[in-house]
Amino acid sequence: MSEIKQIQLNFEEKFRDISSKEDLQILKTEFFGKNGLISTQFKKMGSLNENEKKIFANDLNNLKDFVTEKIENKFKEFEDLIINEKLKGEKIDVTLPIRSRSNGKIHPVSQVIDEISSIFSEIGFSVVEGPDVESEYNNFTALNTPEDHPARDMHDTFYLDEKKKTLLRTHTSPVQIRTMMKGKPPFKIIVPGRTYRCDSDQTHAPMFHQLEGLHIDKGINMGHLKGCLNYFIKEFFEVKNIKMRFRPSHFPFTEPSAEVDIGYRLKDGKIVIGEGDKWLEILGCGMVHPNVLKNTKVDAKKFQGFAFGIGIDRLAMLKYGINDLRAFFETDYRWLNHYGFDPLDVPTNYRGLSR
Numbered sequence: 001m002s003e004i005k006q007i008q009l010n011f012e013e014k015f016r017d018i019s020s021k022e023d024l025q026i027l028k029t030e031f032f033g034k035n036g037l038i039s040t041q042f043k044k045m046g047s048l049n050e051n052e053k054k055i056f057a058n059d060l061n062n063l064k065d066f067v068t069e070k071i072e073n074k075f076k077e078f079e080d081l082i083i084n085e086k087l088k089g090e091k092i093d094v095t096l097p098i099r100s101r102s103n104g105k106i107h108p109v110s111q112v113i114d115e116i117s118s119i120f121s122e123i124g125f126s127v128v129e130g131p132d133v134e135s136e137y138n139n140f141t142a143l144n145t146p147e148d149h150p151a152r153d154m155h156d157t158f159y160l161d162e163k164k165k166t167l168l169r170t171h172t173s174p175v176q177i178r179t180m181m182k183g184k185p186p187f188k189i190i191v192p193g194r195t196y197r198c199d200s201d202q203t204h205a206p207m208f209h210q211l212e213g214l215h216i217d218k219g220i221n222m223g224h225l226k227g228c229l230n231y232f233i234k235e236f237f238e239v240k241n242i243k244m245r246f247r248p249s250h251f252p253f254t255e256p257s258a259e260v261d262i263g264y265r266l267k268d269g270k271i272v273i274g275e276g277d278k279w280l281e282i283l284g285c286g287m288v289h290p291n292v293l294k295n296t297k298v299d300a301k302k303f304q305g306f307a308f309g310i311g312i313d314r315l316a317m318l319k320y321g322i323n324d325l326r327a328f329f330e331t332d333y334r335w336l337n338h339y340g341f342d343p344l345d346v347p348t349n350y351r352g353l354s355r
């Protein structure tokens, strides 16, 4: 009997008695280790003549494949066995009672951001964010507000360095710049986020929230802006009709610029949106100034569009009858429990936003 055949029989005999992964590892080393029974056979090859070598190599390779396959399959068998044993011990008892309902609440500002995102995503806007720490260039200069422009004073800026090169963004408008610098038109985005101004009273907080909107494409005009805002306000306040008026205004980054008021009346001390003859200012908007497009390398001859900026906290106060802005940021648990929303009720347009 050839030596190779003997090695095979030897392997088969030992293999039959293997009962654990550890034993199998030992057997593997015995045959394939550095001085293993099969490994040493390969070393012999050099001393054979061409003819012998061919036959020997063929037999030896067959043996090697045979033994390797047996060992690998056996390893897999052991591993499956171990996993199955483990799974048996990890059964989940589906009859366990659920944990009592969590008391966490969604803050009205987060709720309103979710609502707004849902409304605008229905008409093709995507949600983009930008950093709170901004460069003076993105926050002002690129937005057509040069150094000596009076609009800079109105913003009561928190500067972060002596040279006034970095600041806490005073509005979400710099994200217009970031977006247009990065991509190619068309752009159709909304930007919710935190903004900062050195100002604090019942209706102003040093940190507050804004929503920026930007739509740049070919042939966009004021009519599109009006239609878009009209849709948004109706959806947001969940009313069929609203009264809206555009008042001429000025922002350095839009031309023409407007402020938008919505009509309301007071009923039993509460605000009813969409009726009555009182007016409430809720946002600023306009057609993006050609200088802003130029600064961001957008071809102002081909593309134009509108932008708007809304105070989110103000919208939340109006919709949910909250009358002091400061309470938003006092982290009073009782307040949050009263005004907060159920975390499992995610706002969607078709299910209703605020139910």
Ligand code: DAH
Binding pocket: 170, 171, 172, 173, 212, 213, 251, 253, 254, 283, 284, 285, 286, 306, 307, 308, 309, 310
């Ligand atoms: N950034 C302005 C502010 O904070 C709001 C604003 C007005 C944004 C008009 C706009 C806009 O995009 O077109 O007062």
